[in-house]
Amino acid sequence: MTAIKHALQRDIFTPNDERLLSIVNVCKAGKKKKNCFLCATVTTERPVQVNVVKVKKSDKGDFYKRQTAWTLRDLAVVDSKDANKENPEFDLHFEKVYKWVASSTAEKNAFISCIWKLNQRYLRKKIEFVNVSSQLLEESVPSGENQSVTGGDEESLDEYQELNAREEQDIEIMMDGCEYAISNAEAFAEKLSRELQVLDGANIQSIMASEKQVNILMQLLDEALKEVDEIEHKLSSYEEMLQSVKEQMDHISQSNDLIQLSNTNNMKLLEEIEFLVNYLDLSKGHIKALTDGDLSSSKGIEACTNAAEALLQCMNVALRPGHDELQAVQQQQQQFKDLREQFARRLANHLNNVFVQQGHDQSSTLAQHSAELTLPKHLPFHRDLLRYAKLMEWLKNTDREKYEGLNKNYVDYISRLYEREIKEFFEVAKIKMTGTSKEGKKFATLPRKESAVKQDLESLHGSSGKLTGSTSSLNKLSVQGSGNRRSQSSSLLDMGNMSASDLDVADRTKFDKIFEQVLSELEPLCLAEQDFISKFFKLQQNPALPGSVTADSTDIDGGLLSRQHNLLGDRHSVPSEKEEAGVIRSMMIKVFRCIEPELNNLISLGDKIDSFNSLYMLVKMSHHVWTAENVDPASFLSTTLGNVLVTVKRNFDKCILNQVKQMEEVKISKKSKVGILPFVSGFEEFAELAESIFRNAERRGDLDKAYTKLIRAVYNNVEKVANESQKTPRDVVMMENFHHIFSTLSRLKIACLETERREAKHKYTEHLQSYVIYSLGQPLEKLNHFFEGIEARVAQGIREEEVSYQLAFNKQELRKVIKEYPGKEVKKGLDNLYKKVDKHLCEEENLLQVMWHSMQDEFIRQYKHFEGLIARCYPGSGITMEFTIQDILEYFSSIAQSH
Numbered sequence: 052m053t054a055i056k057h058a059l060q061r062d063i064f065t066p067n068d069e070r071l072l073s074i075v076n077v078c079k080a081g082k083k084k085k086n087c088f089l090c091a092t093v094t095t096e097r098p099v100q101v102n103v104v105k106v107k108k109s110d111k112g113d114f115y116k117r118q119t120a121w122t123l124r125d126l127a128v129v130d131s132k133d134a135n136k137e138n139p140e141f142d143l144h145f146e147k148v149y150k151w152v153a154s155s156t157a158e159k160n161a162f163i164s165c166i167w168k169l170n171q172r173y174l175r176k177k178i179e180f181v182n183v184s185s186q187l188l189e190e191s192v193p194s195g196e197n198q199s200v201t202g203g204d205e206e207s208l209d210e211y212q213e214l215n216a217r218e219e220q221d222i223e224i225m226m227d228g229c230e231y232a233i234s235n236a237e238a239f240a241e242k243l244s245r246e247l248q249v250l251d252g253a254n255i256q257s258i259m260a261s262e263k264q265v266n267i268l269m270q271l272l273d274e275a276l277k278e279v280d281e282i283e284h285k286l287s288s289y290e291e292m293l294q295s296v297k298e299q300m301d302h303i304s305q306s307n308d309l310i311q312l313s314n315t316n317n318m319k320l321l322e323e324i325e326f327l328v329n330y331l332d333l334s335k336g337h338i339k340a341l342t343d344g345d346l347s348s349s350k351g352i353e354a355c356t357n358a359a360e361a362l363l364q365c366m367n368v369a370l371r372p373g374h375d376e377l378q379a380v381q382q383q384q385q386q387f388k389d390l391r392e393q394f395a396r397r398l399a400n401h402l403n404n405v406f407v408q409q410g411h412d413q414s415s416t417l418a419q420h421s422a423e424l425t426l427p428k429h430l431p432f433h434r435d436l437l438r439y440a441k442l443m444e445w446l447k448n449t450d451r452e453k454y455e456g457l458n459k460n461y462v463d464y465i466s467r468l469y470e471r472e473i474k475e476f477f478e479v480a481k482i483k484m485t486g487t488s489k490e491g492k493k494f495a496t497l498p499r500k501e502s503a504v505k506q507d508l509e510s511l512h513g514s515s516g517k518l519t520g521s522t523s524s525l526n527k528l529s530v531q532g533s534g535n536r537r538s539q540s541s542s543l544l545d546m547g548n549m550s551a552s553d554l555d556v557a558d559r560t561k562f563d564k565i566f567e568q569v570l571s572e573l574e575p576l577c578l579a580e581q582d583f584i585s586k587f588f589k590l591q592q593n594p595a596l597p598g599s600v601t602a603d604s605t606d607i608d609g610g611l612l613s614r615q616h617n618l619l620g621d622r623h624s625v626p627s628e629k630e631e632a633g634v635i636r637s638m639m640i641k642v643f644r645c646i647e648p649e650l651n652n653l654i655s656l657g658d659k660i661d662s663f664n665s666l667y668m669l670v671k672m673s674h675h676v677w678t679a680e681n682v683d684p685a686s687f688l689s690t691t692l693g694n695v696l697v698t699v700k701r702n703f704d705k706c707i708l709n710q711v712k713q714m715e716e717v718k719i720s721k722k723s724k725v726g727i728l729p730f731v732s733g734f735e736e737f738a739e740l741a742e743s744i745f746r747n748a749e750r751r752g753d754l755d756k757a758y759t760k761l762i763r764a765v766y767n768n769v770e771k772v773a774n775e776s777q778k779t780p781r782d783v784v785m786m787e788n789f790h791h792i793f794s795t796l797s798r799l800k801i802a803c804l805e806t807e808r809r810e811a812k813h814k815y816t817e818h819l820q821s822y823v824i825y826s827l828g829q830p831l832e833k834l835n836h837f838f839e840g841i842e843a844r845v846a847q848g849i850r851e852e853e854v855s856y857q858l859a860f861n862k863q864e865l866r867k868v869i870k871e872y873p874g875k876e877v878k879k880g881l882d883n884l885y886k887k888v889d890k891h892l893c894e895e896e897n898l899l900q901v902m903w904h905s906m907q908d909e910f911i912r913q914y915k916h917f918e919g920l921i922a923r924c925y926p927g928s929g930i931t932m933e934f935t936i937q938d939i940l941e942y943f944s945s946i947a948q949s950h
Contacts, residue, residue: 069102074089130143570692636685708760782821881943
């Protein structure tokens with residue numbers, strides 16, 4: 052333990068200027084036996100500090116390291132667990148309780164005794180010792196190997212001092228000179244004693260020899276002290292003289308400080324005055340422009356704009372602390388507010404007058420456009436007002452109430468003007484669509500005595516009237532009397548029954564041009580007005596959209612736009628870009644509130660004139676919506692045209708449903724042959740019309756869906772009519788109509804109807820073959836029945852060569868049947884068949900020769916079949932038909948040529 056103690060003193064505590072007084076080998080109670088040492092130490096420097104240090108052996112080597120240290124002042128309780136029995140366990144109560152188990156009871160007792168003595172000497176603190184024997188708490192208790200440290204006289208603790216490195220080196224040198232020092236310590240001690248006596252004698256002799264020199268030195272010191280006294284006396288006099296100088300210099304220094312302070316204050320005051328004069332001074336020219344400036348001329352507007360910007364700059368100056376307490380500053384700010392309110396009021400009144408005057412001037416030009424399908428241009432009006440754009444921005448940033456009032460007044464004035472212009476424009480468009488005389492266009496201004504003409508025009512687009520084009524031939528389905536009007540919509544039946552549709556094509560082309568002209572006039576009008584509103588009222592449109600129109604603010608760099616917040620900023624927050632875009636949309640809706648109803652009325656009129664006009668309107672409206680969305684999907688024009696497009700699409704769907712309904716209601720005559728059904732021909736013309744209209748259109752998908760609905764309805768109703776037909780065979784009705792449909796789809800090459808085209812071809816071929824087979828059974832009826840009987844016997848299991856032994860099918864019966872159909876008789880039957888087929892088929896489809904050629908092929912096939920049965924069932928009989936294949940070809944050819 053002693054070796055460990057010295058090692059710990061050398062390696063850990065000496066570098067930290069500490070002395071190790073007691074040590075105990077411990078481990079924590081109840082855990083794995085990880086040993087460590089608790090050490091009681093004191094510092095070598097005063098004031099002395101007593102510590103309890105936990106030292107642990109390093110895991111990486113044999114050296115020790117300091118782990119934890121507590122001051123003895125923090126120790127509250129020492130618990131020895133049991134005062135009567137030997138127990139190595141003890142507890143130390145610092146900020147928490149630490150439980151230890153010593154390697155031996157003796158080490159524990161020695162450590163606790165050392166703690167008690169250190170407390171008594173250095174701390175005098177009331178550390179509570181619990182379960183500790185009273186013998187350990189006495190002043191002197193022998194403690195074995197630790198007595199040299201913890202027992203004996205307490206002064207030994209202070210007198211003990213460890214040798215330093217030089218002392219250790221000297222002792223080693225001395226011991227090296229006395230090799231016997233270790234083997235004979237007494238001889239070594241005697242030698243040291245003798246040498247010490249010799250040194251003492253030499254010291255005494257040296258002291259006695261230097262006594263004379265000491266006396267001389269003392270004399271010199273006395274003289275030096277006299278000189279020092281003289282110097283001190285002179286210094287005192289000098290100090291008294293300098294004292295007055297110091298007082299004067301202090302006074303001068305104080306005066307300089309006051310002068311410097313005064314100069315600093317004057318410079319700061321000058322700086323503040325210059326700041327106020329430079330930034331809070333508005334020139335007389337600006338004041339005159341704000342109070343009396345001419346707002347009508349370009350020069351006056353520019354002067355007022357510059358003055359307004361200067362005023363705003365003065366009002367937006369960030370005053371320094373205390374400026375607002377100055378009376379002059381308060382007066383200047385009040386003057387600025389008065390000027391701002393006065394100019395804002397004058398500007399608002401002037402702009403309101405401009406709005407009214409421009410509205411009257413624009414109204415006077417309406418008469419020039421009343422006879423033409425054009426809208427008046429507002430570009431001069433916008434150009435004049437845009438001169439005030441910077442002033443409007445100033446008003447927006449300074450007086451929000453007047454700015455919003457101007458906004459409302461402009462919308463009120465301009466919306467009434469646009470409403471008159473647009474309504475007049477749409478009336479002209481309606482008149483051009485319906486073909487009414489020019490006199491009828493002035494019904495809005497006619498006196499009451501000319502109300503008859505007005506009533507005629509109202510009947511064109513009234514809610515109760517059914518409107519049709521005067522040149523249209525699409526509405527001739529039914530006439531129920533002279534008082535009834537014609538049907539309001541065209542249909543596939545009408546198109547199928549039309550003989551001359553050139554007038555209808557002309558009417559539709561005219562309608563298409565008028566409708567396109569209407570949209571082409573409205574689109575630039577709306578875009579120009581939206582662009583003007585954005586620039587004039589300084590409202591930001593959505594900048595993220597490609598092609599969007601934004602207010603031109605680049606010419607105000609460093610001006611009004613850089614100062615979004617002003618004196619009214621606390622009351623009026625600056626709206627965001629999204630909010631401003633919403634303001635633009637709201638203004639546009641109010642300004643052009645009549646566009647959507649008028650467009651819907653025009654669409655309704657076009658649909659009443661001809662329901663197929665919805666095709667033209669769908670294509671044109673889709674194109675304009677697509678164009679508007681590319682410019683700005685959220686704009687008023689895009690939204691309005693999108694809403695109207697929904698109405699057009701509904702009319703288009705309604706038109707298709709009406710065609711389907713009319714197909715289902717079609718009735719055929721029981722006394723005449725059917726031929727090509729009207730709605731089949733109508734579908735052909737509808738497809739031709741639609742393909743011409745929808746070429747390169749954006750909404751091709753809508754037409755493809757309509758095609759699918761119509762073709763399915765056509766197929767279903769062709770079959771329905773074929774089943775109901777009494778005059779014409781079902782196969783003929785199916786064959787002719789599906790052949791017509793197949794020809795139409797093949798010619799037009801409609802991609803979405805390719806499946807229906809193949810289906811039409813299949814149905815046409817199927818019913819052609821069915822009709823041929825059915826018709827050819829009649830000219831050789833008995834011969835057909837005879838060979839059908841032979842085939843039935845063979846099917847029952849009778850061998851073909853044994854059929855001739857059947858009584859009903861012997862050779863005599865065969866010859867008898869064959870004799871009934873000589874060549875002359877066969878030709879006569881074929882001639883009758885040709886006439887009958889000719890009665891069944893219609894002329895417009897021209898399928899007679901096709902049908903006759905198919906019958907020829909089928910007849911030859913049957914002939915070959917009969918010859919084969921004769922050869923197999925009646926071998927060697929020499930029985931043959933009374934006509935040959937060559938005869939058949941001649942019969943068919945001569946009959947076709949004769950007709």
